[in-house]
Amino acid sequence: MSKPDETTSSSDDQMREILETLLAEDENITARAIARLHPSIKAASSITRSESRSRLLAQYQLRQAEYRQWRARVARRSGADTAASLADKDVRIAELESIVQLLTASHLAMLRAVGELGGVNKWAKFYEHHREIRDRLADFDAMPAAPVSAIPPEESGKKIKR
Template identity: 65%
Template sequence: MDNDTLERQVSEPDPEMRQVLDDLLARDEDITARAVARLHPRINAASSITRSIERSRMLAQYQERQAEFRRWRGRPGKLSSVAAASALADRDVRIAELESQVALLTASHVAMIRAVGELGGFSKWAQFYESYSGSRDRLAQLGALPEATVDSLPQHRPK
């Protein structure tokens, strides 16, 4: 036995189990001791996993990773196609609602800035946002700042 093989065995007591767990995680199949025992080349019973401290710890780590992945994705594993389509439709409705809210807020923001400008307070507003250039840039990207063309001002001629 060479040093690399010995080192791998010391650091990883059951590489076959890790492979089975990785496969279950990749396929998003429920990770249980029974599922691992069914797929493991040398383990035939779930109790062989649960009675071993190392195997039990490894199983728990992968179960936690799977739970985290499922939370991150926002759905439990193995949804039926009908349930998945329903969840997707619900998200589409929520996205449409949020886009509508952004459009409303953008329009009201533009109207507010125009009103402030008409009252002569635009320079004060701009001065306020001077220290918030990132916010001002983001408002411009959203189209929440009024666009105006400035014509040349008539030159004052002394009489």
Template identity: 80%
Template sequence: MTEPDETIPSSDDDQMREILETLLADDEDITARAVARSHPTIKAASSITRSESRSRLIAQYQQRQADYRRWRVRVAKRSGTDTAASLADKDIRIAELEATVQLLTASHLAMLRAVGELGGFSRWAKFYESHRDARDKLAELGAIPAAPVSAMPVERDGKKIKR
């Protein structure tokens, strides 16, 4: 018997994600059994635990729940004013970091275009061959030009010269 392709998200997994979100929001313990009880088509916890992708998803949500519960305890020990001030500071910091990422992405993209115009994009790409994770992250951020870059003609003594 063949195993289903776990890389393709199924409607069961989408429903499972919704159930996990509900369990997280209601602060109910996240377990394979709790998901199976709420799921319309998955009836046994083993159907979840045998699937690597589903087990990974459960583990991610269990980690999120542990983080939420840890934060809730910390917040309970602080005054409402302290908590509000801390959240406001964190919102400001997040906004600053997002602006920094946008600036770095734009400058990186401009740098790549300049390198491409000078004919060096292939060398840049060759450098990042051994750093695939970094290159993939840059692509995810939109910091790599989507269109091919061609060298600009250079003018010498009023004549255009191709490189």
């Protein structure tokens, strides 16, 4: 017999697949619908009583409601209006992606500059209380990959000639 965690994980993966299918086919996402299609879950209460399954069900129900709302808006608009709106949104997405790239590069440069000036300890102390922010920055590749070293003392006193 497998461990309960493995069974739950496998069952939740199957549930996620069923939810994706229901969403793609635009069938009502309910605990009963999942129980009907799931190979090992036979009762809707097995979904609603489990906190993680109930949360997953709620997330997909919300996605379905948003999808249906979006689809209803598109149905009321002409094809040309919808195409123009999508083109505008594509342009906006491209702008936002370039802004994120710029901010990420700027953030990395700032962290490297702080590190070179010997402020790594202050920087680390700030982020120790904001672990979730630090983790999200790492997800965006906005954290230096290599350790930052301080400027050697003999170089820090030199003046730049102009």
